[in-house]
Amino acid sequence: MTKNTPSSSQIHLNILTFLLFTLPFHGNTQNNNPNQEQTILLSLKQHWSNPPSLSHWTPSSDHCTWPEITCTDGSITRLEIINGSITETIPPSICDLNNLTYIDLQWNYIPGFFPTVLYNCSKLEYLDLSTNYFIGAIPDDINRLSSRLRYLNLGVNNFTGDIPPAIGSLPSLTSLQLVTNLFNGSFPPEIGNLSNLEELVLSYNAFAPQSIPSSFGNLTKLRNFWMTEANLIGEIPDAIGNMSALEYLDLSVNQLSGSIPDGLFLLNNLTFLFLYKNSLSGFIPRRVEALKLQVLDLSNNTLTGTIPEDFGNLTSLTGLALFFNQLSGEVPVSLGTLPQLVDIVLYTNNLSGQLPPDFGRNSPLKTFQISANQFVGELPKHLCANKVLRGVIAFENKLTGEIPDSLGDCNSLEIVRVDDNRFSGKIPDGLWTSVNLIRLMLSGNLFAGQLPDKIGPQLALLELMHNKFSGPIPAGISSWERLTVFRASNNSLSGVIPQELTALPLLSTLSLDGNQLSGHLPSDIISWRSLTTLDLSRNQLSGEIPAAFGLLPDLLYLDLSRNAFSGQIPPEIGLLRLSSLNLSSNRLSGRIPVEQAFVSFHCCGLKFSCSGFSSGRPIYNIFEEKLQKAKARKDSTWKLTSFQRLNFTERNILSSLIDDNQIGKGGSGRVYRVPINHRSGEYVAVKQIWDDVNENSKLLVYEYMENRSLDRWLHGKKRPHSISGSVHHVVLDWPKRLHIAIGAAHGLCYMHHHCSPPIVHRDVKSSNILLDSEFNAKIADFGLARMLVKHGEPNTMSVVAGSFGYMAPEYAQTRRVNEKIDVYSFGVVLLELITGREAHNGDETSSVVEWTWRHVQEGKPIDDALDEDIKEPLYLEEINTVLKLGLICTSTLPSNRPAMNDVLQILLRCSQRPTSEEKTNRNEYDVAPLLHNSKSDRSSESDDSVFSSV
Template sequence: MSYNSTNSGLVVESKTSPKEHPSSTRKTLFMCLEYLDLSLNYLVGTLLDDIKQLSSKLKYLNLAGNNFTGDIPAAIRSLTGLVSLQLVANLFNGSFPPEIGNLSNLGELALANNGFEPQYIPSSFTKLKKLRNLWMTETNLIGEIPEGIGNISALELVDLSENGLSGRIPDGFFLLKNLTILHLYINRLSGSIPCTVEALHLRVIDLSNNTLTGTIPDDFGKLTSLTHLALFCNQLSGEVPVSICRLPLLENIGLWSNNLSGVLPPDFGRYSKLKEFQVPLNQFHGELPKYLCANKELIGVIAFDNKLTGELPGSLGSCDSLEIVRVHDNQLSGKIPDGLWTSLNLTTLMISNNLFSGQLPDKVSSQLSLLELMNNQFSGPIPAGISSWERMKVLKASNNLFSGVIPQEFTALPSLSTVLLDGNQLSGHLPSIIISWKSLTTLNLSRNQLSGEIPASLGVLPGLLYLDLSGNDFSGQIPPEIGNLRLSSLNLSSNKLSGRIPYEFENTAFDSSFLNNPRLCSNIPSLHLRSCRGETRKSNKLSSHVIAAVSSIAAVTFLVAGICTIYICRRYRKRSNLSDSTWKLTSFQQLNFTEADILSSLIDGNLIGKEGSGRVYRIPINHSGEYVAVKRIWDNLNLDQKLEKEFLAEVKILGTIRHSNIVKLLCCISGGNSKLLVYEYMENCSLDRWIHRTKRPYSSNSISVSVHHVILDWPKRLQIAIGAAHGLCYMHYHCSPPIIHRDVKSSNILLDSEFNAKIADFGLARLLIKRGEPSTTSVVAGSFGYMAPEYARTRRVSEKIDVYSFGVILLELVTGREAHNGDETSSLAEWAWRHFPEGKPIVEALDEDINEPQYFEEINSVFKLGLMCTNPLPWSRPAMNDILQILLRLQALGERINANEYDVAPLLQNSES
């Protein structure tokens, strides 16, 4: 008989006679069970009583994906008929008993992803002679691997990854004739890899992220079934055996971050359909293998930070499957193969710090978004055809020999975020119309021969943070529009600029921004410019009577304002019992307000929200309608330590990172009985208020407009999802160390006036010590409905917990439901996982505001992506960069999808794989 379970209910199949008494039927059922599957039901409790009711006839027991706690009881030894035991992804936090070794019929043992206490692998496990699959990833194993496990001849899969195992790899592993998959990555294993290999059926070997030494065994060249070889992040040395490159099924090889040397074997890619070739951060010399893309399936060539010489292989010039090439920091030379520039799927080309030459082409791959070629010998003009580089986001071409003018066509690229063209021989005027650069954050054109006036249109670029035009021949005045920018860095030194600098830059933050411009002036001594006093004013002279009248009015106004200010400040001091001297302001941006502007406006009339740790205010900072948002965190004797940590975390993170999809922290003010974080103000507040009807409309004192009659349509929702994904990708992949937010939710996604999304509230964020290496927190922090199940269970922090939370936001955007209110008994993610397998039309789940047929395919794909992101098993969730690419493709291909000319399913299938 069998006893099966699905998320929607339990089904019992039994041969028990219906005439039996009900009380005895249940007992008979459990005593006769052969197959029991209760996986993915979120069951709670311990197993002791349940195990005692089961029979030795039971062959298959699957309790994966529940919330069972405590130990695995020793009573499990009575289940002598067990063939498969699956306890993956629960909350077990005790030990697993050595009695499991008595289950002599066991063929599959899966204990992965639990919070067991640190323990050794029981030596009794070596008695499981019929064991085929041993899956114990993330089970807190320590000590050495018992040598006897290598003697279990039936083993086909061994996964002991992401534990604390130490010592040597048992020789017996590579002698197992049936072994096909061996995962020992992310441990503390040391010593050399066993040299004798007889496990000739091995398809996957992953020994990465250990401290292994010695050489790569020559016998690996005998593994004719091998498809994946991962040995990266070890201390291996010597050369790569030539025989490995001739393996007929080899698809992926990862050898980075070792001490390997010698010449790379020339036949890589010649005899197999090679897809990923990753050998960076070693000591290889000589040329790259010339057959890398001989079979036209190569996706990535990553070989940076070696001593490679010669030209790029010609096979890369006809490799349409290629997506990424990273060969920077070598000694490569010659021209880039013509076909490589226009490879159909190429997204990333990083070839900096080499000796490459040639010119930029008119056309590049339509997918190319990142091009880095700094410190080479490229020459010639920037081609007018650059206007076709529509996907380009990052262009870094510093320190080459580019010459000629910057064409107007260059300014037509709407996705550009970073442009580095410093240290070239560019000349002429800057294009005056650059309004297409709305995504630009960094522009460095220093050390060229550019001339003319600085275009005023630079001042309307909304995201520009870093501007460097130094070392050129710019003349004329600095456009006052430049003062509108919220720059973190400005360098206009060593030009021929004249006149007074914009008042926004007259502070010590820009004390080296204007050097070596003899005709510039300022009245701020720290800027090291001549004084503007005595300059002839261009405005008409006023009569002495008018001047006197104006002066009198100004004096009276100043006196009244002073009295009012003193009155307000005294009221504030009385309320807070503080003096100004107790407050400390730390600035992270250029500020156009003072500490007093903030402190005097912390009144109930400006209150827009309350949080567990304090209040949020909307505070005007001038008469032109500008506002900032101020988060006030209260000190409390009972919560002081916790809030102090949150405050320091947010200041530390937001004060050092810059991204257009992460809320900008302007300054922090601390003192007295509270701490203040001052942010840029987001006009459209948080996402949850737009997609959850229970939170509409805004209160009258929160913002100046109401969204009660405003609908957030699907294009805006997709735009918001892409913006939030950009922010998380920046945190996960571009920050060092990576940042895990830990509290991604719709109320922490803020929207500006154009509905651009920015991630906020980093009080729970955590810096990872090492990318890809999970860490553990002392307490679980986050929000119900958004919290990944493995985080709640084990407190282990990885990028995948943010992925889970982001998946919930995708489901919110599609359904309009709240994360903690999928139905009466479960979260939105749980509800969605039940809804989708039941085969219900997705249209039944849609928010009525986006139930529009022309967007149905896009919405359906995002719903599926949300399911993938909220998979209960973290390793089954896609990475944030993959999620972002899927969303971007959905947006770009939306018109063709709606016209049924394009099937988006392969995008999701590729991500799943």
């Protein structure tokens, strides 16, 4: 060895010296001193652009006193910056705090990929990066995080792809939370290797369809397992019964099928079980030993059989939801004796027999929902024994007897809905005046007695239709100040309509049709400023129609038909923006006000010729002409049928049937826009229908609809043109779409329910819904319309006619015709309005009906189904209701579809936007009262949350 050659010890020393002076701190040394730690914190602050939330991080103060910092033995062990407005990435220097065990940076705006710099935090036990802006995939080497890591929360970010198998190699992990990300791949069975795991949360992720791995059964320490809306398929593995520590299980809103494993109900520690909105079938396990169970929700499945007797042993149970299943048999009597029961929700099953008499006697019952079953006998008498009952919803059963007197002494009540039963007798006085009652719905029973002078101070909706109430409307009705909806149709109310009734400032709907009311209408109705619907038809009212009716600013629906009104129709009526006006079967005379083009205008009376039904019938007139195809002679023979007074002649029409005025061409002829008054700019639409056999033609003259068809607005490459030819820049927003739906529903409702015999359109579609300049909708093109024949005569068509995508399945198969084929077509139109998709083209393989049903069944967010022009949060609740209505209207079974008059009422309710207080107290059935009765053969829809909410 020469003198200048370094020894091996010298080489090692030089390397060590180099490393000591060149490598940065990354947690591989012993404790930092306090000055070094403060310097690191201040560099973090600077890296994060000095957010205001960290303005107190200054060199002059002790960093261990900063609220975001926890020190142990003078060294930093915890860093918590929650909602600190951090907008930059996590730098490597964070792990220079070499004793750091706890990092919580949730609720910030941290961008970028998963921060692999945290691999260098060798003592890390707790990491929460939830609710930030992270993107990309979780790294395949995620197991390089500290082996000490117990808690990992990456929820509410934008992570995508798969959850890597390496996540199952974090041996100390007790909590793994990845909720609400954008994962679109798989989750690994290796999660089952996390033997210490106590909490697993993978909910609200669009994973590729995947079953629950049987390896998850190895998680014997797991207490909370939450996979709501995670695209789960297949059966729940039997191995889940091995999770002996399980307390909280939520697998709701997935596509799980098969039966419920018996072992699930044998878990002694199980406290909360949520399996709602799946496709589970078969019986509920008979043997139940999960005696700690507090909440059990198996709703919205296809479970059959009876409710197990063992449920009566669940003495800790506070909430039981079994609605929307196919359960049958009687409710076990022992359920009524459960001491902790707060919410019992059993609606829409096939349950029968008498209800357990002790419901409410021994427990703090708040919600009692048993509607749409086959229950008989009386309501339990002790439902409000503990004075906390908020709601009784028992409609559509076969219940009899009287309303229990105890409900008249129940000031906690907010809603009572017992319509469509066989109740009788009088209503308890205390129920009328209950101080917190908001909705009282008693229709479709045999109740008798008179209306009360006073009602509760909060009562907003009162429905008494189809009962035996009698006597006068009390003068005390002026004190019903909060009432917004009052329906008392088809009773035996008599006497005059008192002036006091007009003093209700919030009243929006008043239906008193089908009673024995008489006398004149009140003339002073100034307080009815909120009224949108007024139906006084089928009474014995007389005198003139007050002109003040024309001054009601929000009135949409006015029906005074089948009374004895006389005199002229006030011209002020023509100023209203009505969707429907029916004055038929009275003694009216004089001129029909035509200032307003009504969506539905019915004035058939003693001295009137009847105007067209459903507004799609030509409003002005019909010409029938015999005409040579080659030429139109002025001396042609004419047959003229006029439906209204005309302000034009045949010559006006014939001279304008030229190519320059043609605006459309259909299967039966051409359509022209014809000017009838150049000075005022008035036009009519003329449809020329040729008969190729005998060379005759007809000219149908319609009111010209400036905004053309709904089809052009929804599906045209360009927006419709105005009269001047310029393109509209108006967005077809949700209020306009709802207004259009209401107008079209009014027309169909009249055809189905007000014409004798009823008329079926047979070709309802968006191109046959025409829009005027104010987007009032009118049903057009009655070429396929058919009057329903009398009972006992055939009602089938020799040939199926209609439009692809709108045709009800039973019509295409059997050619049978009834109103329900129009309801189906109208449901398609509703889905078009909501999704913006064409009827026959939901996607490349399915119609809009199939596409929407599949979207809902797969549990995808409703927002994703909406047309871009209506994605406004303000209207999402209304849109959701109309979407459900569209789905029910397109049910495969005609019996599951509602009638058009009920469809119209739901749409009208949607147009009457509730206050925030009303939304808080709204029950799903209040907004759409038909939805409960249309448990579709495709699937069933309901709100997810039912407990303690009526």
